Amino acid sequence: MQASEAKWTDLEKKIARTAFDKAYKREVEALLKQVRAEAEAIAEVKDLWRLHDFLSAKRHEMEGKYDYHYSTLIFIFAGLLKEGWLQMSDLEGLDRDKLAKVAALARM
Amino acid sequence: MQASEAKWTDLEKKIARTAFDKAYKREVEALLKQVRAEAEAIAEVKDLWRLHDFLSAKRHEMEGKYDYHYSTLIFIFAGLLKEGWLQMSDLEGLDRDKLAKVAALARM
Numbered sequence: 581m582q583a584s585e586a587k588w589t590d591l592e593k594k595i596a597r598t599a600f601d602k603a604y605k606r607e608v609e610a611l612l613k614q615v616r617a618e619a620e621a622i623a624e625v626k627d628l629w630r631l632h633d634f635l636s637a638k639r640h641e642m643e644g645k646y647d648y649h650y651s652t653l654i655f656i657f658a659g660l661l662k663e664g665w666l667q668m669s670d671l672e673g674l675d676r677d678k679l680a681k682v683a684a685l686a687r688m
Numbered sequence: 689m690q691a692s693e694a695k696w697t698d699l700e701k702k703i704a705r706t707a708f709d710k711a712y713k714r715e716v717e718a719l720l721k722q723v724r725a726e727a728e729a730i731a732e733v734k735d736l737w738r739l740h741d742f743l744s745a746k747r748h749e750m751e752g753k754y755d756y757h758y759s760t761l762i763f764i765f766a767g768l769l770k771e772g773w774l775q776m777s778d779l780e781g782l783d784r785d786k787l788a789k790v791a792a793l794a795r796m
Binding site for chain 1: 716719720723724726727728730731732733736737739740743744747750
């Protein structure tokens with residue numbers, strides 16, 4: 581599975597960027613909602629440091645995950661699909677081979 | 689000013705511990721309130737990472753500041769007094785020399 585060697589047409593690049601941004605937006609919105617709810621429930625200092633640990637982990641995870649490179653985009657999309665931040669329909673317009681790879685990786 | 693060589697009677701230790709815990713409680717309560725308000729105002733991801741940075745700094749600061757040792761207690765109390773988490777009245781019962789040192793350091 582030589583995803584890194586796949587060529588991306590201009591149209592595919594546009595579709596990919598839109599899907600990527602959409603997933604990011606969805607995940608950020610869910611995260612903001614979760615943090616607001618958790619912050620509201622903070623009752624003591626250990627809840628605060630738990631929130632801090634959560635944010636540290638999440639920030640690290642997000643920075644690693646949303647790193648846009650064509651060489652790794654197939655894997656990124658597969659991960660986002662698996663986690664529910666993307667649907668296959670968001671990727672419509674990519675060539676069949678890429679879609680098949682994304683779908684196969686997402687099932688792993 | 690050899691604060692580290694000061695002797696603490698049992699009564700003074702009790703007073704010191706109570707004052708220390710009181711300051712900690714006050715500062716934590718103010719912090720919880722502030723974090724809840726800031727979390728409520730989070731609108732985008734950069735607000736979230738700003739909150740994360742704030743919590744990182746605050747956690748580090750709190751862990752350093754509330755480190756209970758008799759050898760450094762005079763300095764700790766002076767700092768807490770300066771920041772408003774303690775009043776001189778919270779330290780009533782400590783010997784005059786200690787109170788004078790705390791007050792002098794707090795003015796620096």
